[in-house]
Amino acid sequence: MKLHEYQAKELFQKAGIPVPKGRLLTSRDKLGSVLEEVPGPPWVIKAQVHAGGRGKGGGVRLVKGQGEAAEAVAELLEKPLVTPQTTAEGVIVHQLLVEEGVDIDKEFYLGMTVDRKLACPTMIFSPSGGMEIEEVAKQSPDLIFKEPVNPATGWMPYQARNLIYKLSQVPGGSTVKELSSTMKKIYDLFVANDCSLLEINPLVITKQGSVIALDAKMTIDDNALYRHKDLAQLDDPREKDPLEVLAEAASLNYIRLNGNIGAMVNGAGLAMATMDVIKLAGAEPANFLDVGGGASEEMITKGFEIILKDERVRAILINIFGGILRCDVLARGVLEAAKKTDIDVPLIVRLEGTNVEEGRKILEESDLDFLVARDMAEAAELVAKEVKRQG
Ligand code: GDP
Ligand code: MN
Numbered sequence: 001m002k003l004h005e006y007q008a009k010e011l012f013q014k015a016g017i018p019v020p021k022g023r024l025l026t027s028r029d030k031l032g033s034v035l036e037e038v039p040g041p042p043w044v045i046k047a048q049v050h051a052g053g054r055g056k057g058g059g060v061r062l063v064k065g066q067g068e069a070a071e072a073v074a075e076l077l078e079k080p081l082v083t084p085q086t087t088a089e090g091v092i093v094h095q096l097l098v099e100e101g102v103d104i105d106k107e108f109y110l111g112m113t114v115d116r117k118l119a120c121p122t123m124i125f126s127p128s129g130g131m132e133i134e135e136v137a138k139q140s141p142d143l144i145f146k147e148p149v150n151p152a153t154g155w156m157p158y159q160a161r162n163l164i165y166k167l168s169q170v171p172g173g174s175t176v177k178e179l180s181s182t183m184k185k186i187y188d189l190f191v192a193n194d195c196s197l198l199e200i201n202p203l204v205i206t207k208q209g210s211v212i213a214l215d216a217k218m219t220i221d222d223n224a225l226y227r228h229k230d231l232a233q234l235d236d237p238r239e240k241d242p243l244e245v246l247a248e249a250a251s252l253n254y255i256r257l258n259g260n261i262g263a264m265v266n267g268a269g270l271a272m273a274t275m276d277v278i279k280l281a282g283a284e285p286a287n288f289l290d291v292g293g294g295a296s297e298e299m300i301t302k303g304f305e306i307i308l309k310d311e312r313v314r315a316i317l318i319n320i321f322g323g324i325l326r327c328d329v330l331a332r333g334v335l336e337a338a339k340k341t342d343i344d345v346p347l348i349v350r351l352e353g354t355n356v357e358e359g360r361k362i363l364e365e366s367d368l369d370f371l372v373a374r375d376m377a378e379a380a381e382l383v384a385k386e387v388k389r390q391g
Contacts, residue, residue, distance in 0.1 A: 001219065001220045001222055001225060001231070001232070001234075001235055002050045002217075002218070002219050002220075002239070003217075003218040003219070003220065003231075003234055004048045004049075004050070004095070004234075004236065004239075005046065005048055005097060005215060005216050005217070006022070006024050006048055006095070006097045007218075007234050008198075008216035008217065008218040009022070009097075009213070009216045011189065011193070011218065012189070012213055012216055015185050015188065015189045016181075016185055017182055017185050017186065017189070017213055018178075018182075018210065018211060018212045018213065019212065019213050019216070020044070020099040020100050020101075020102055020212060020214065021038055021039055021099065021100045022038060022097050022098055022099035022100065023037050023038050023097075023098050024048070024095055024096070024097055024098075025045075025073065025077070025095070025096040025097070025098050026094065026095050026096075027077075028070075028073055028074065028077060031069060031070060031073055031098075032066075034098050035066060035069060035098065038098050038099065038100055039100040040100050040101055041063065041064050041065050041066075041069075041101065042062055042063060042064050042100075042101030043062075043063050043069055043098055043099065043100065043101055044060065044061065044062050044063075044098075044099045044100075044101050044102075045060075045061045045063060045069060045072045045073065045076065045096055045097070045098055045099075046059065046060050046061075046096060046097045046098075046099065047059035047060070047076050047081050047093040047096060048093070048094070048095040048096060048097055049081055049083075049086075049091050049093055049239065050091075050236075050239040051081075051083050051085040051086045051091055052083065052084075052085045052132070052217070053083040053084040053085045053132065054081065054083055055130075056083060056084055057081055057082050057083030057084070057086070057090075058075075058081070059076065059081045059083060059093070061076070062101060069098070073096060076093050076096060077093060077094075077096055078092060078093065078094065079092070079093060080092055080093075081093050087311075088311075091239070092238070094238060102204060102206055102212055102214060103206050103207040103208070104202075104204045104205075104206065104207070104214075105204070105205045105206055105207045105209075106127075106129075106171075106204060106205040107129035107130040107202035107203075107204050107214075108125065108126065108127055108129040108202060108203045108204070108205075109124070109125065109126040109127075109128060109129040109130075109131075109133050109136070109199075109200070109201045109202065109203070110123070110124070110125055110129075110182070110183065110186060110199075110200045110201075110203040111123070111124045111125075111133065111197070111198060111199040111200065111201070112124070112186055112187060112190040112195065112197070112198040112199075113196065113197050113198075114196060115146070115148060118148045120148050120149060120150065120151060121148075121149045121151065121187070121190060121191065122146055122147065122148045122149065123146065123147045123149065123155070123159070123163065123183060123186070123187065124144060124145070124146050125144075125145045125146075125147075125163040125164075125166075125183075126143050126144045126145065127143060127167055127168070128140065128143050128144075129201055129202035129203060129204070130201065130202045133199075133201065145162075145163050145166045147159040147162055147163055149187060151191075154187065154191075155183065155184050155187035155188070157180065157184070159183075160179065160180035160183045160184065161180070163183065164176055164179055164180065171205060171209075172209065174209065175205055175209055175210075175211060178210060178211040179203075179211055182200075182203065182211055182213070186198060186200070193218070193220060193228060193231060194220060194221045194224030194227070194228065195218055195219060195220055195221065196219045196220070196221045197217065197218070197219040198217070198218050198219075199215075199216075199217040199218075200213045200214075200215060200216060200217075201215050201217070202214050202215060241256050242309075243256060243287075243306050243309060243310060244256065246302075246305075246306055246309075247289070247302075247306055250299060250302040250303075250306075251292070251299070252289060252290070252291055252292070252299060252302060252303055252306070253268065253271075253288070253289070253290035253291075253292070254287060254288065254289050254290075254306060255287060255288040255289075256286070256287055256310075257275075257284070257285050257286055257287055257288060258284060258286075259278075259283065259284020259285045259286045259312075260283075260284060260286050260312045260313060260314045260315075260387060261278055261283050261284065261285050261286055261313070261314065261315055261316070261317055261383055261384075261387060262285075262286050262287060262289075262307035262308070262310065262313040262315070262316040262317070262345075263275070263278065263285050263286070263287060263288065263289055263307075263316070263317050263318075263319065264289050264291060264300070264303045264304070264307060264316065264317070264318045264319070264320075265289065265290060265291070265318075265319045265320065266290065266291050266292060266293055266295050266320050266321060266325070267290060267292075267293055267321065268290045270319060270321055271288055271289065271290045271319075272288075273376070274317065274319045274376070274380075275288060277376050277377060277379070277380035278317065278380050278383065278384070280380065281377075281380035281381050281383070281384035282384050282388075283380070283383060283384035283387050283388075286307070286310055286312050286313050287306075287307065287310065289303055289306070289307065291303050293323065293324060293325070294324055294325060295320075295325060295330075295333075296333070297332075297333035297336055297337060300330075300333050300334055300337040301336070301337035301340055301341065303337075304316075304337050304338065304340075304341045304343065305341055308341060308342075308343065308344075308345075313345060314345055314386070314387045314390050315345050315346045315347075315348065315383050315386040315387050315390075316343070316345055316346070316347050316348070316383075317348045317349075317350070317379055317380070317383040318334060318347065318348070318349045318350070319349075319350045319376065319379060320334075320349075320350070320351055320352075320353075321352050321353045322351060322352065322353030322354045322355065322356065322359065323353055323354065326353075326354045326355045326359075327351045327352075327353050327354060327355045327356045327358065327359030327360075328355045328358040328359045328362060329355075330351070330359060331351065331358075331359035331360070331362040331363050332362060334349065334363065335362065335363065335366050335368065338368050339368070343368075346369070346371065346383075346386045347368070347369065347370050347371065348370075348371045348372075348373055348379050348382045348383045348386070349363055349370050349371070349372050349373065349379075350372075350373040350374075350375065350376055350378070350379035351363075351372075352375075360372050371386075
């Protein structure tokens with residue numbers, strides 16, 4: 001579960017991590033009173049959406065007076081915001097964070113995550129703050145410094161020095177102290193709240209030499225929410241992927257991925273294996289979709305609808321094992337679902353299990369344009385070829 005910046009900053013503040021003074025704005029007519037409470041001008045007005053890259057999408061505005069502030073609010077509040085991380089339609093901004101403007105001298109990246117290879121919480125620090133850390137990792141991996149943390153000992157003070165003294169320009173004594181103290185607090189906050197990600201990008205040193213968290217990203221491990229009832233209440237369903245909300249309502253297990261091959265599979269294990277063979281064939285899945293072991297025609301129809309609502313999808317791979325559900329029954333279900341939905345991309349089907357020959361025949365003899373694959377490898381190759389053909 002992701003927190004909004006303003007929510008994460010409240011937790012930062014309680015933990016003693018310095019953040020700019022700010023107030024949340026949810027309606028235009030409150031702007032006057034909010035500006036009275038926030039030191040400035042200049043102010044910074046920030047769209048509160050979960051998608052990153054808000055700066056690039058115009059969701060972060062530095063304003064020099066009340067007039068400019070009002071303009072920014074009129075342009076942002078209850079309007080869609082498009083960032084490199086949203087779809088082309090963007091996401092509606094329901095809340096703005098109004099903060100005091102800060103005089104930035106240097107921007108750093110500071111984050112905590114769980115490193116899967118090292119299997120432990122790891123702090124990441126980089127002098128290339130303000131940019132997307134994935135980009136920094138690609139272009140200048142030498143500018144990313146990591147400190148894995150042994151959970152038995154917790155964060156050790158020498159680890160902060162390890163990170164800070166990697167900087168080519170080591171800041172002055174009091175700034176080093178503030179950076180070290182922020183790192184320790186970030187580690188504690190990460191562990192105490194069962195985070196999977198905690199990110200400050202940028203963590204800045206102001207022209208006055210103090211350290212401030214200018215941005216805040218926190219993701220809480222969903223599996224730990226049962227012991228953080230207060231955090232669970234901070235969930236904002238308006239921010240969820242609309243396709244994931246649709247899938248949840250239909251009891252389908254759906255996760256959006258980055259590729260362009262829609263995949264519909266029954267059973268989570270088979271779905272994982274399907275993702276693997278798609279990648280092995282040199283293509284990328286657009287989603288993980290598990291319709292469940294006992295998928296009904298209705299669920300398959302819903303599955304199609306959800307995949308087709310995703311405009312990135314160039315081809316669909318249906319990979320079904322007919323166990324409890326017989327393949328012939330399933331083939332008819334797929335056929336009915338396909339007729340109900342306007343499918344305008346190639347469909348590749350791989351069936352296996354009870355009554356598989358009959359199931360294949362039903363599909364092959366239908367007037368719909370299915371490509372029926374003999375096995376998973378062939379299915380993956382066919383679907384990858386379809387996507388490559390489209391360029
Ligand atoms: P993101 O694009 O969603 O990550 O939003 P950020 O909160 O990181 O803001 C993007 C950029 O806006 C930052 O990297 C800063 O360069 C700039 N910015 C944010 N707050 C301030 C501020 O108070 N003063 C100045 N001068 N720039 C700011
Ligand atoms: Mn940021």
